[in-house]
Amino acid sequence: MKLLNGHVVTAALMLAIFASMVGMSMQYPPNARMVPLLIGVPGMILCLIQLASELLASYRAIPDTDQAHRVPASELVRELKFFLWFPAFIASVLLLGFTVTTLCLVFVFLRLDQRESMKLSLGLSVGGAVVLYLVFEIVLGLPLYPGFLSNWLLT
């Protein structure tokens, strides 16, 4: 669809966030809702202006220019890959904890995504895990989160 692009979607998303927060504010007592409404309503109006401006820009875009500004498919694939890597890191930390994630997922990322050599990937992941353990557990005395799964296995 010609009108729907990233700029439009982002403006619409911001508008939706403001609108839902303004909607929620209406349910609070007067003193609690005053400032959120004072900020939220102008925010909503600004996002509405931005959305209208983006829609107009999309509508007016000359087809050739539109083609030229289109994001290459390879870049989109890379973006999607990173949108998967990021939650994978979070999920791994939640399940396995920081040390195991640094040891395993950093290695997997460097090998699979960055195509680094086995030696470098292994060195960086092991080195990273050791440094994290030494700095946080030993020097700073901050226990690293062990993860749900590790906790369950250990208990």
Add this chain to the structure above:
Amino acid sequence: MSIDIIFGSLFSIISSPYLMGLILLAIPIGMFFGAIPGLGGKLGIVLMIPFVFGMDMVAGAVFLLAMHSVVHTGGSIPSIIFGIPGTGPDAATIIDGYPLAKQGKAGWALGASLGASGFGGVIGAVVLALMLPVLKPVVLAFSPAEFFLLAILGITFIATLSGDSLVKGLAVGLFGLMLAFVGLDPQTGVARFTFGQLFLWDGIDVITAILALFAIPEMISLGVKGGSISSVSAQAARYSVKEVLLGIGAVWTHRWLALRTSIIGAVVGMIPGLGGDAATWICYGHAVQSSKTPELFGKGAIEGVIAPETANNSKEGGSLLPTLFFGVPGSSGMAILLGAFVMLGIQPGPQMMLTQLDLVWVLIWALVLANVISVFMFVGVARWLGVLSFIRGGLLIPFVFILGIMGSYLSRGAWENLLLLFFMGILGYLLKRFDWPRPPFVIGLVLGGIAEESLHKALNIWGPTFFMRPMSLVFIAIIIGSLVLYVVRRNKQKKGPSGVALSGGPKL
């Protein structure tokens, strides 16, 4: 102002092996973040946040400030050797630094940049120190009404200067303010925007929000676009220590220029939101105008390296002033530093002038020491510093993810924060990808609580006419003036090219 406080603060740092050790540790880390294109000082502060959790307020603040103050010293390395700016404000150094490197004078240019950075950093701290007695009565004259308007002014300034679209900048700033209202309302005790989640009762964690909006999008972006400069020949990074020392000597030769640009940089830094790009380009322009040989600029004039580099470091001292005493960050880097200070328990604002002046002096001295020590440290490792610029961004991505997740988890010890990090990280990437400036968000989030409290206080004291107070009217005039100035400037830009864009800079 008591001499005891001024020099007692210096003594408390230099007599403490712990604080001195932290400064010594912070300098190479700051240089590292500056020297690798695509990282920069903002990411440096964000990623170092997990490491300051175990520290006390003073130690954490000294470490982060020392690191942040030398980022641009490192940023000149890729600018001079490869013609690639380490960070946005280092771009002006390329114009003469890179031609010097191509002429085989990389060491000389690096030495000049180093000497200028150290000199500028010290002068910036001195300007800040000299401003303290002048500033005290001004800060203390502020009432809750002015503090509310100051928060709005901060967002307006940053919104007008950190991106191409005022509408987007203001919207993001207001979004930051809205998120500051998440949690229990201090006035009524009502849980606002918490979706029944207990971990949100204390509000959105500032550190998680900053990590999500800055570190995560930068890494996704680096991963998508790639960030290697390894194709550049390593030959360019070879130079001798003697050349570096001669370069430092060049700063003495041009000492009056260095002094003028340092002062200009510090003053520009004091203007909230103007940022480093403006300071460096203004000072570069001044160097060209005041030179007897302006025709040499762009071809390898050493003054073209000295002027932007002094400004780059001196503006940090200047921008500490609005950050510490008004809670309005002088630059986007300071916005993140402000968030980190809040996390450490430092509440920026006028009370710093009354109750935490010793801390202010500790920070001023930390700024001076970091800049002076960095000169000696750089000379010691000068021959190997160019190698830093060869580190591939891709190798850092997984570690940034881990440190980001760690920072978010440690700030509250709640795993739910990681979900917040994920959703806000995606939003942060969309904002970056589609040119919505992010610094106004941080200011909104940090100042939101103070703004709301101040507004309630002002309404209780003066009623709805609080904005008719003389000082409030001045603030309203400045807010309107900055918006009008923005519109005029945009119209001028649309009508035709107008030379160097001073406030354009990289999109944040």
